[in-house]
Amino acid sequence: MKRIGVLTSGGDAPGMNAAIRAVVRKAIYEGLEVVGIFHGYQGLIEGNMELLTLGSVGDIIQRGGTKLFSARSLEFRTEEGQQKAIEQLKANGIDGLVVIGGDGSYRGSMTLTKNGFPCVGIPGTIDNDIPGTDYTLGFDTALNTVIECIDKIRDTATSHDRTFIIEVMGRDAGDLALWAGLAGGAETIIIPEVEFDMEEIVEKLKSGTARGKKHSIIIVAEGVMSGSEFASHLMKHANIDTRVSVLGHIQRGGSPTGRDRVLASLFGARAVEVLLAGHGGRAVGIQNHQVVDYDMNEAFEKGEDFDLLMYQLSKELSI
Ligand code: F6P
Numbered sequence: 001m002k003r004i005g006v007l008t009s010g011g012d013a014p015g016m017n018a019a020i021r022a023v024v025r026k027a028i029y030e031g032l033e034v035v036g037i038f039h040g041y042q043g044l045i046e047g048n049m050e051l052l053t054l055g056s057v058g059d060i061i062q063r064g065g066t067k068l069f070s071a072r073s074l075e076f077r078t079e080e081g082q083q084k085a086i087e088q089l090k091a092n093g094i095d096g097l098v099v100i101g102g103d104g105s106y107r108g109s110m111t112l113t114k115n116g117f118p119c120v121g122i123p124g125t126i127d128n129d130i131p132g133t134d135y136t137l138g139f140d141t142a143l144n145t146v147i148e149c150i151d152k153i154r155d156t157a158t159s160h161d162r163t164f165i166i167e168v169m170g171r172d173a174g175d176l177a178l179w180a181g182l183a184g185g186a187e188t189i190i191i192p193e194v195e196f197d198m199e200e201i202v203e204k205l206k207s208g209t210a211r212g213k214k215h216s217i218i219i220v221a222e223g224v225m226s227g228s229e230f231a232s233h234l235m236k237h238a239n240i241d242t243r244v245s246v247l248g249h250i251q252r253g254g255s256p257t258g259r260d261r262v263l264a265s266l267f268g269a270r271a272v273e274v275l276l277a278g279h280g281g282r283a284v285g286i287q288n289h290q291v292v293d294y295d296m297n298e299a300f301e302k303g304e305d306f307d308l309l310m311y312q313l314s315k316e317l318s319i
Contacts, residue, residue: 003033004275005049008030008066009040009073009105012081012252013124013138014263015260016066016100021057022268025097028054030276034096039069040101041076041108045084049092061261062143066253070101076108086117096275098268100124102136103171108282115164118280120271122264126252127226129173132287132299133292136199137267140259142169142251143179148185149247150217157243164207164217165245167227172182173304176251177221182314187216190230192223193306202238204319217241266291 006023008016020036027034036056037049060067075081089097096118099109102125109119123130124143146168157164166186170176174191181189187204190196205216220230226246234240256264263286271285274293283296 001095001276003035003093004043004096004098005035005037005043005089005092006052006068006098006100007037007040008068008070008124009099009101009108010070011063011102011125012066012070012103012138013126014064014141014252014254014256014272015137015264016124017060017091017196018256018264019059019100019122019124019137019268020031020067022265023206023272024052024057026269026272030272032272032276034142035092038106040071040073041081041085042071042073044088045073045075047088047316048051049056062255064252064256065122066100072104078108082111084140086112086115086123086126089117096120096280098122098271098275100137101140102127103129106130106283106300108298110300113164113281113296117256118275120272120274120293121283122267122279123283123285126169126176127171127173128175129299130283130285130303132283132294132296135286137260137264137265138252138256139176139256141254142176144257145251146176146180146247147183149245149250150180150186150219150273154184154215154217157217161214161242163218163242164219165227165231165244166241167220167222167244169247169251170221170223171179172223173223174306177219178314181197181219182310182317184217184219185318186219186314187318188218189311190219190224191221191311194308194311196224198237202234202240205238205240205317232253267297272297
């Protein structure tokens with residue numbers, strides 16, 4: 001292995017830049033060349049890439065977004081697109097590829113590996129939904145962003161004795177909603193992994209008001225339904241008036257937390273080591289505080305674990 005490529009794909013996540021930096025610096029330290037591929041798999045198909053130096057990744061560890069830009073490529077989902085991508089990798093003398101991204105990006109890298117091109121995945125998504133790793137890059141930063149928003153909304157909710165519904169991202173996963181709801185002291189957390197009971201929610205709101213509570217915060221994960229849909233259910237069901245806040249893409253931005261920067265550095269370095277060892281089709285991650293690499297296919301077949309105890313705790317603490 002003499003030259004490797006690195007790309008970011010799918011929704012950007014804070015910490016991607018720190019991971020790019022780690023990949024480039026570790027690879028150069030090991031005597032490799034690194035090519036940065038712009039705009040994810042679409043840029044790969046189009047040959048949009050350049051050689052990166054130590055200096056190219058200076059002053060980015062603290063920045064959100066991704067220096068390499070990102071995209072969701074429809075063309076790469078076709079066999080023709082995948083073939084073009086492999087031709088570009090070969091034409092540019094690239095021997096292995098580090099893919100930083102979420103679920104769709106991982107599936108892309110599994111396809112490339114299956115077609116004979118070694119790829120290693122670094123989990124970069126605020127959704128925390130990649131099988132085989134306890135945390136993904138960007139999750140901690142997004143979590144802190146959501147908590148800050150909840151705290152601010154609570155101020156105005158209390159001032160007006162209001163119930164607020166806050167819609168949180170996470171695609172089909174409830175991790176961001178659950179963690180933020182627990183940390184933000186939300187009264188109710190609605191996530192795709194657990195069915196909700198409207199009667200129970202209404203009862204809780206009513207008994208809270210009867211006890212003199214000045215506000216209620218309901219977190220709704222986007223994977224269940226939109227905040228406004230939930231608000232109209234609540235209105236129809238119990239005539240409860242609410243205000244809705246959709247946090248949206250604010251959750252994807254901002255300077256990565258220390259935790260995300262450290263994870264990014266560990267993941268980036270490990271990804272280079274995995275490629276140097278000649279392995280493809282693997283992902284790096286963290287399991288029980290240990291940095292690990294593992295077979296991507298097996299992990300995806302097994303699927304994601306969900307922490308039901310944490311959900312249960314969030315209910316116990318918000319009675
Ligand atoms: O996967 C990251 C994510 O932010 C999800 O939480 C969200 O559902 C999706 O991306 C939004 O995608 P887009 O930026 O393409 O609208």
